[in-house]
Amino acid sequence: MKRQLSAAFIVLACLGMLWLPLAAQQGNGPELRSDHPDEYVVQPGDTLWDISQMFLIRPWEWPAIWQANPQVANPHLIFPGDVLNLSYLNGRPALMVERRSPQIRVLDEKDAITALPLSALEGFLRYPRMVDADEFDQLPYVVGIEEDRMSAFSGMKFYARGLDAPEGSMVVVAMPNFVYQDSRREVDGGRYLRRSLIPRYAGDTHRPQYRSDSLLVRGIKSLDSKDYPIIGYELFEVSRARVLKITGDVAILEVTQGRREIDVGHYILPIDEYVYDENFYPRAMAEIPGNAHVMDLFEVTPGAAHHDIVMLDVGSKDGVQPGHVFATFRPGREIPDPVKGRHDSFRRIFSTPEEANVTLPPELAGRVMVFRSYPDISYAIVVDGKREVRAGDILRHPDETV
Numbered sequence: 576m577k578r579q580l581s582a583a584f585i586v587l588a589c590l591g592m593l594w595l596p597l598a599a600q601q602g603n604g605p606e607l608r609s610d611h612p613d614e615y616v617v618q619p620g621d622t623l624w625d626i627s628q629m630f631l632i633r634p635w636e637w638p639a640i641w642q643a644n645p646q647v648a649n650p651h652l653i654f655p656g657d658v659l660n661l662s663y664l665n666g667r668p669a670l671m672v673e674r675r676s677p678q679i680r681v682l683d684e685k686d687a688i689t690a691l692p693l694s695a696l697e698g699f700l701r702y703p704r705m706v707d708a709d710e711f712d713q714l715p716y717v718v719g720i721e722e723d724r725m726s727a728f729s730g731m732k733f734y735a736r737g738l739d740a741p742e743g744s745m746v747v748v749a750m751p752n753f754v755y756q757d758s759r760r761e762v763d764g765g766r767y768l769r770r771s772l773i774p775r776y777a778g779d780t781h782r783p784q785y786r787s788d789s790l791l792v793r794g795i796k797s798l799d800s801k802d803y804p805i806i807g808y809e810l811f812e813v814s815r816a817r818v819l820k821i822t823g824d825v826a827i828l829e830v831t832q833g834r835r836e837i838d839v840g841h842y843i844l845p846i847d848e849y850v851y852d853e854n855f856y857p858r859a860m861a862e863i864p865g866n867a868h869v870m871d872l873f874e875v876t877p878g879a880a881h882h883d884i885v886m887l888d889v890g891s892k893d894g895v896q897p898g899h900v901f902a903t904f905r906p907g908r909e910i911p912d913p914v915k916g917r918h919d920s921f922r923r924i925f926s927t928p929e930e931a932n933v934t935l936p937p938e939l940a941g942r943v944m945v946f947r948s949y950p951d952i953s954y955a956i957v958v959d960g961k962r963e964v965r966a967g968d969i970l971r972h973p974d975e976t977v
Contacts, residue, residue, distance in 0.1 A: 878963025
């Protein structure tokens with residue numbers, strides 16, 4: 576939607592009125608970086624988080640430095656070319672924006688900068704689907720492609736089994752990616768979710784496959800995985816299709832649009848558009864859930880860097896919502912005690928394992944912000960870090976540094 580905005584100093588707000596009382600309760604409010612600029616020109620590709628890092632020691636507190644202006648209909652919108660000026664109101668830091676053009680500018684809201692890079696997130700906001708084990712078992716699935724082809728593209732027909740939908744209705748075709756299992760043990764009482772790659776075909780969905788392991792190790796892990804209850808399955812939308820006709824238990828469908836090809840073994844789901852807020856207001860949880868970890872990385876890499884996607888083993892059941900920020904800590908390594916634990920030391924023979932070894936404290940890796948949460952898991956993006964974020968990192972309050 577287009578709107579006209581006159582050239583003037585416009586005071587920004589991103590829930591600032593809600594954050595100011597909270598900041599006052601916590602002390603002196605947000606702390607400025609010693610090297611902060613007094614003025615900054617907004618650049619294309621900037622995000623509110625990146626800009627806040629220039630000004631604040633704790634960038635997740637950035638809503639506290641935007642002040643409310645009731646005369647501006649949507650005051651948190653800022654655009655490339657705007658000039659941010661740091662000033663003080665009643666002794667507290669505040670950011671204001673200056674639009675220096677002397678003429679009226681016509682601005683489009685879709686050009687405003689966002690809190691996080693939506694280009695990196697949109698696929699994860701719109702296309703993943705999480706279903707529980709019972710629902711997954713009942714999903715219809717693709718059994719064949721017209722002319723016995725390998726894959727179906729836009730305009731082609733394909734066949735599905737078990738579909739109960741009106742002719743002419745639209746459906747989603749989704750690719751199964753991962754199965755999530757609760758691998759917690761009674762002996763430690765901890766919560767540990769296992770995320771395992773699942774086969775593409777419908778007849779073998781309960782036996783997870785594992786990457787980078789030998790056949791023997793995969794077999795052992797597959798047997799072991801049967802002991803853990805399945806929490807849910809992750810599927811990603813690949814295409815959309817129209818139901819042409821249902822004959823017995825086989826449906827004929829036509830691909831209407833798609834992000835990629837449809838293969839045998841893909842699943843059929845009803846359309847369920849997820850409406851998301853483009854502004855993820857960063858905040859810290861009052862109490863971090865116990866035994867919370869980075870469960871896995873979306874990409875098959877050793878670690879996640881800036882703007883990479885990670886999965887957390889906590890979700891809305893634990894109170895986790897979009898906008899929550901966590902510090903991630905690398906678990907402390909266990910090393911031999913340099914005095915009592917040396918392998919060539921006589922003392923090691925008479926030392927207990929606790930004396931012979933020492934566990935180092937966890938080390939700060941980075942910070943992540945949640946942008947979508949499900950009951951048991953959450954998707955988060957790496958917003959800053961000293962080192963790569965890895966699977967198994969511990970989640971803590973974002974204020975913690977040691």
